[in-house]
Every structure is written in C-alpha cells, then in structure tokens.
Amino acid sequence: MPYDPPPEMQDLSLAEIAGLVAARKLPPVEQWSPQAESDSHMRIATDGRWYHRDGLISRPAMVRLFASVLRREDDGRYALVTPFEKQWIEVEDAPLLAVEVKSEGNGEQRRLAFRLNTDELVVSGADRPLILRGSVDEPRPYLGLARGLEARIERSVYYDLVELALAEQPDGADDLASLPIWSDGACFRLDRISAA
Template sequence: MGLADVARLLAERKLPPVDKWNPTHCGPSDMRIARDGTWFHTGTPIGRPALVKLFSTILRREPDGSFVLVTPVEKLDIEVEDAPFVAVELTSEGEGTSRRLGFRLNTDDYVIAGPGNILRVETAPDGTPRPYIHVRAGLEALINRAVFYEMVELALNEGASPPGLWSEGCFFAFAPAPL
C-alpha cells in the first residue's frame, strides 16, 4: 500500500469523539499497556488483536498526562508504561524535501509524519535514543528499534546535517533531547 492509499484511509477513518465525552471518573480499568505495546488486563495479555484495536480507539490522554479509556458513560484509568502505541513498520516515498514517511502501528493503524504528526527523539537514562511519533490528540507511538535503524540509514544516505529526515515538508532532526 502506498502512502497516497494510507492518506486516503486516514481521511476516511472515523474515530469515536472521545474528546467530547466527559463522563464521571469510575476508577481503574485494571489494564496496562507495556513498553513493548502489549495490552494487559488483570495481569494477563489481551490475546485478541481486534479487542486491543477497539480499546485503542477509546484511549484518551488527559490534561494531567494520564491515560483513560472513555465512553459516553464511563472513564477508567489505564496505565501506560511508555507510549500507548508502537510503530512497527516504515514506508518511505520520495527523497529529501519530497519524502513522506508513513508508519504502521502495532494496532494496524497508520500515521504519516508531518506538521500534525511530529517525530521526536529523546535520550533514555541509559543513553539510548527513544524515537516517537505523534499519533493523535496527545497520543504517541514509540518507534521500534528496527524501524528507527531504517530511518537512520535513510538519513545517513542523504547526508543531512544534523542527521534527520523530511516528511510532508517538515525536517525532523534525530538529535535527541534528554528525557
């Protein structure tokens, strides 16, 4: 699938209006999203990808930085160890300033890096880079190591200084900021 197809699918996608729902807080959900993107309920991995995908559509980031699962009638806390999504595949079209970078997430959703979906790189306490891409409404995806190495190889081949890549008219430098 090309990035034009991905952009069309993104434009057609209708997510629940979680930003408009303000139910009473109901407490914890007993759910957790691990650093690797695995969703757990009461300590057990959720094995049905369709269920994870459904829950991901009602995930919201609160103004205080916490995460909740929200419906029109309830709001439940969910623990997120790092980012709620993981970018597991990269599609790159074009070169230099004409490049477009598309990412497939662990939920089989897609996002295209650009002005509304910023790429950023932080440095973890152990000194390793931690790359992220904005997905929607304050939700991010951690870019997995294999995808990040693919991005670094593209950047090094283009010779940009500082190393980084263009997508949708924006340049994203890979110089990490401390966590």
C-alpha cells in the same frame, strides 16, 4: 462487524495510505467529558502488550477497540473514554508501537507512513511529529499521534529512518552531526534529543 486489516504497506503508494488514514472513522473521544471515573485494571507494557488484571489481552480486535477510545489527559494520565465513563489505564512507556515504515520521495518532498501495532496507518508530519528522547547513546524515538498519544518507534524502524537520512547526506559527509529527515513538509532531527 469484521475487521479487515489494511493491505501490506509495501503494496500501497503514500497517496493510497493517506486516503486510508483519512477514511478511518474514529470515535470523537476528545469531545467526551464523562463524570464517572474508575480504574480499568488494565496496563500497557513497554513491549506494547495489553493486560487486564495481569492477564494478557491476546485478541488483536480487543486491543484495537480499546486503542480507539484511548486518550492522554492534561495531567499525563491515560484513560479509556466513552460518553458515559472514563477508566484509567496504566501505560509503562508509550501506549502504541510503530512497527513498520514506508518512505516515498526524497528530501523535503519525502513522506513517511508508519504502521502501528494495531494495524493503524499514520503519515508523519507537523501534527504527527517524530520525537527523540533518551540520550545520544540510547535514543528512544517516538511518533506523536492524536489525542495526546505517542507510539514508540521500534529500534529496527528507527534504524530504517537513520539509513534514509544518511543516504541524503552530502557527498563526503561522514559525521552524524546533522540527521534531518522530512515528512509531509515537516523536518525532524534524528540526532537531537528532545526535552522530556
């Protein structure tokens, strides 16, 4: 079955993006409990590239396929899961990257949609939170996803979010002591580091 990537985000409204997200059928990975386990000999590097036995997996369709059956286990390890087998995979940071953001609305009515490096579209909200780790000097932003996964938000996308939050600061506010940003009814702080 050929893969048709979603249209460019800037050409879509958030309602259209939300419709595409809802229509996406993912395997019910969270329902599978296979007994067989093995090592996949795969690794996802910090830069989002996938490797098998140190060889780069260069076909985007293969990465999308593997990402569709990836989950994080309760013990923090990552696995590729089918109904018959669980294969462990090494993840250096986050398994996915948020490479683009689109904002619609302002304040509490804002909705943020992200494009991942797999071309998946995700609308942030209470069940897909924005998370800030690292330090104030070196923030590491993430987007929470289904199945215990996260996408590291690329630096340029994070700066876009900060710019959106700064634009809504009250007139005359020049300190960065409070950088809230809303998405789909949930408020996130871009200035507050989360506990690991």
